[in-house]
Amino acid sequence: MKRPFFLLLAFFSLTALSHSHAQSKFMTKTGRVSFFSASPIEDIEAKNQQVAAVLDFAGSQLAFSVPIKAFVFKRTLMQEHFNENYMESDKFPKATFSGRFVGFDAATLATAGPHNVQVQGDLTLHGVTHHMEAPASVELKDGQLLAFAVFAVATADYNIEIPLLVRSNIAKIVTVRVALACDPVAGGAVGAATPAH
């Protein structure tokens, strides 16, 4: 009597250990990131539509890779200065983010409507890594995962030097907006074995 019980328990434990949500890993290579700097003299805006991102809800992790040269400005000269003088994109071609979702249950995704989630992690920009936290909203809609986030970045935190002459043209704190529409990745949570709750 004990043996069949033990086998049944072992069987359930194994399934619990390897269980992953049917759609828990999502990825995109055409994510959108834009930033906006407001100042009394000039507003600067840039959009990037080549952001790569992967969101793994089973493992509660996410990663972003943003190619700096893909930011488009309204003036080509602004884009040139951004790459040559401010971001030095020949030296630092990508900005990356590696982080996790805090206290978010992957099962919540199954319910309709956007869900708020807190994201924490390391943002590497211009060769400098900084820990950051931001609120985001995620929603599973028509099989695609939509994610949105808005947060602030201080240029001084990342060694981005703004010369005296243009200091009144560029804000010290820049607002960054993220908008992604990710497709599910086959295979679900790969690598990490996490017990389901």
Added chain:
Amino acid sequence: MRHHFYANFCFPGLLLAGLLALASPARAQTDLLRDLEKQTTDSTKREAVAATFKGTHIINSQSVETPGHGTLAFLIQHRFGTLNSGAYEFFGLDQAVLRLSFEYGLSDRLAVGVGRSSQEKTFDGFLKYRALRQSTGAHAAPVSVTLFASSAITTLKFNETANLSERTVGSRMDYAYQVLIARKFSPSLSVQLMPTLIHRNYVALAGMQNDVYAIGAGLRQKLTKRVALTADYFYVLPGYVADNYHNALGLGFDIETGGHVFQLHFTNSKGMTEKFFVPQTDGNFFKGDVYFGFTVARNFTIKSQL
């Protein structure tokens, strides 16, 4: 009794599994980024090299750059008199030759422009076409090649003693053709080579040539992010111009601030159009026939890119 079972068999196993599960997330986090990078590093993607030069001119010469799609560049080129003019002429600062020009980028490759020099009251119009852009990745190109063609007309009133039958409208015109070949060797060093042909419809003396062939060279060396050293030189092939003319040499500084580029330079050439500085430079750089001048280039965005 169940408890007894757990303690002896399941507990150590479950504990081990639990520990393994806890141990993996942190390592898996950076793995996630690394996997993402592996999937997105497309070494076959072609990437064009940008900003070989900061502006459309090096010193006297044109650079491979064009203003860019929807951008209008306004240039004021100012050249004073020679430094060896003496104190009375305030070392040349009392005299001035000016050229004003507008260049517009019809597309990222094609630019059109007009200019007007005070020297012989010349109007010039030109086209610049970026035939090849230096790029890395798939189908990489080692150099940028830009084609330049300009025609200039002098609107100076003819001297009464001139032979009027010879001085037609056509005789007022000159043409310049250049192939600009440049390479950005590093973020701070760019070098350009320019085979040039100047065609002058009318030449005053029998011994002068209508067609002048020359090879120009230019370079830009960045000193800081916004300040660069520039130089350009035109070597006229032997036999095409008279001996009293010299090869044009220019040395200068580029200072970039916001939407302007300030170019300060010293050159032995008085003129600022190809027709003047290639075949008609009569200043001897080493004898002090040096003109101090500056160019201010300002970009205006006509068509927003966003």
